[in-house]
Amino acid sequence: MIAFTSMLVLAIAFFIAHVVLLFTSFGKTGFQKKKYFWSHLTLWITGVIAYLVTVLYAGKGISPIVDLFDTAGKQALLLLVVVVLSIVAHTIVKLFVLPKYTSSKV
Secondary structure, eight states: OHHHHHHHHHHHHHHHHHHHHHHHTEETTEEOHHHHHHHHHHHHHHHHHHHHHHHHHTTTTSOHHHHTOOSHHHHHHHHHHHHHHHHHHHHHIIIIIHHHHHHHHO
């Protein structure tokens, strides 16, 4: 149970880091590509941890939410969701945020 809780706390911490890094990638000093990359990396790490939690603990009655991911297909969906979220976020930033951000800086 301690490992389960630790993994959840770790996933939450990485997700919070993702959000903070994403929003602070755009600041007065301009677009910070390295921070933006790290924001994506922390999202991917969150997804991998969530995937591992489901692989290790689904169907064991520890969490009703984790128990929903009781098959390999459902567990793989977590990784797919992370990839899709990453692509969608990157597309939104590239098409909508960066053009407005750079035009306001000119």
